[in-house]
Amino acid sequence: MYHLDQLIALVTAVEAGSFSAAGRKLGKGHSTISTSINNFELTLDVQLFDRSQKYPVLTPIGEQIYAQAKLILRQNERMMAFSTSKAKFEEESLEIGLDTILPFAYIEEELEKLSTDFPHTEIHVSRSNGDSLQQQLVAGKLDVAIQANRGAVTESVDFVDLQPLIFDCVCSPDSELADMAVVDSETLMMTRQICSRDMLENPLTGVKAKFSNEIWTAEDMQDVARMVEQDLGWAYLPREISSERTAIGTLSTFVTDYNPDNIPARCEVDLLTAPGKRTGPALSRLTELLRAKVKIS
Template sequence: MINLEYLHAFVTAAEKGSFSAAGRHIGKSQSTVSVSVSNLETDLGVQLFDRAGKYPVMTPEGEHLYQQAKVLMRQADRIEHYTTSVRDKVENSIAIGLDPLVPFAFVETALEKLAQKYPFTQVQIFKEKSESLFAALNDNRVDFVLNLTSQGIPEYFEFACFKEVEWVCVCSPDCDLADLKVVENEMLTTERQIICSSMYEHGVLGPITTLSQSIWLAHDQDDMIRMVEQGIGWAFLPKIMLEERVALGSLVQFQPAFVKTSQSYGLDLLWKSNTSSGPVAEYFRELLFRN
C-alpha cells in the first residue's frame, strides 16, 4: 500500500526542486521530507532521485512516476473533499432558474466562487420565462429564481432585490439616431425597434420600453444585440451587456428624450418560503448580495 504522506513529499520535492524547499512548502523539516522520499523509494523498489549533486534530480523512473503520482494525489484530494462534503451535508446539486432578462454577468462571479468552494456540487441553470420558473420553484424543481422585478410574484415566495440594472438605448454606428444628441420620442416611434419576446411580454418592462410602431421580435437579448449591430433597428438593453461593444464601436449608445435620468430596474432573488437551505444554497445567496 502506497503511503500518501510519502507520495505527497515526493511530488512536492519534484515540483519545488529540493527537499528543503519542499519542507518549507508543506511545513516539515528537510530531513522529514528526505526520509519520506527514501521510504517511498524503499516501498516501491525504485530510485526516484539522483542525490549525487547539490540538489536532487529526478531519475527517468522518478519522472515517469511523478506524473502518475500527481493523478493519484488529485484523486485522494477528491475523496477527502467528497467525504467532508458528506459529513457537512453539502447538497449534491442545486438548480437555479434564470429569467432571460437577467444578464448572466450578474451571476458569473458567484458561480465561479461557488465552484471553487463546493467543487463536487452540480449546478443546473434553467433559462425560462418567469411564469415557468415560478412553477418550477413551487414544485421544488429549482432552488432559486433570479427575476427582473415584476408585479406578479406569488405571496408564498420570499424575495429580495440584489442588484439594480441600468438600461440604455443603442443603435448601430450607421443609424440616423447615432449622431443625434437627444432622440425625440416621435423619431423613435417611426424607427424600427428590436425587442425580444421576454421583454415584450414583461408586465413592467414591456409597456414602458415598447415605443416603435415597427417592431421585430428576437429570441433573446443576445440576438437583439446582433440585429442592432447589423443596422436592422434600435434597442433598449442592459448596459452591462453592451459596454464592450460600445467601446469597440460596433454599437452606439444614444440619449432618448423619454429618459431624463438613468433607467434602472431591480433584479430579485426568489426562494420558497419555509424551506431549509443547505450550505451551498446559503453560500450562493450570500454571494449574490455581497457583490
C-alpha cells in the same frame, strides 16, 4: 504497498531541490525524508534518484513516478475536500432559474465566487420567463429563481429585491440615430425597434418597452443586441450588454427628447425562493452574494 507520506516526500524533495530542503518544508529531518524515499524505492523495486551528484536528480523512471505521484496527491486532496464538504451538508447541486430578460452577466461574478467557496456543488442554470420560473420553483424543480419584476408574485414563493436592471437606448453606429444629439420621439417611433419577447410580455416592462410602430422580437437579449449591431433597428438593452458593446464600438447609445437628462430606465429584479425549503450553505451563500450587489440609485 506505498504510503501517502512517501509520495509527499518524493514530490516535496523534487520541488524543494533536495532531501534537506524537503525536510525543512515538511518539518522533518533529512534522514526521515531519505528513509521514506528509500523505502518507496524498495517497494517499487526501482531507483527514483541518481545520488551520484551533490544533489539527487530524478532518473528517467523517477520522472514518470514523480508525475504519477503528483496526480495521486491531487486526487487525494480532492477526495478529502469532497468528504469535508459533504460532512458540512453542502448541496450536491443547485438549480438556478434565470429570467430571459436578465443577462447572464448579472450573476456571473456571484457564480464565480460561489464556485470558489463550494467547488463540489454543481451549478445548473436554466432560462425561462417569470411565470414559468415561479411554477418551476413551486414544483421543486428550482432551488432559486432570479426574475425581472412582474408585479404580482404568487403567495407560494418568497422574494427579496435585488439590484435593478438598468437599460440604455442603443443603436448601430451606422444608424442615423447615432448621429443625432437628441433623438426626437417621432423619429424614434418611426424607426424599427428590436425587443425581447419576454420583455414585451412582462406586465410591467411591456408597458414601457414597446415604443415604435414596428417591432421585431428575439428570444434572447444577446440576439437583440446582434440584430441592433446589424442596424436592423434600435433597442433597450441591459447595461451589462450595452456597455461591453459600446466599448468596442459595435453599438452606440443615444439620448431621447422624452428623457433629455438621460436618466436610465430600470427594471426591478426579484430573488425568489420556496417557503419552508431547507436552505443549504451553498444556496445561503448565493443569496448572500446576490443581495450584496451594489444598489444603483
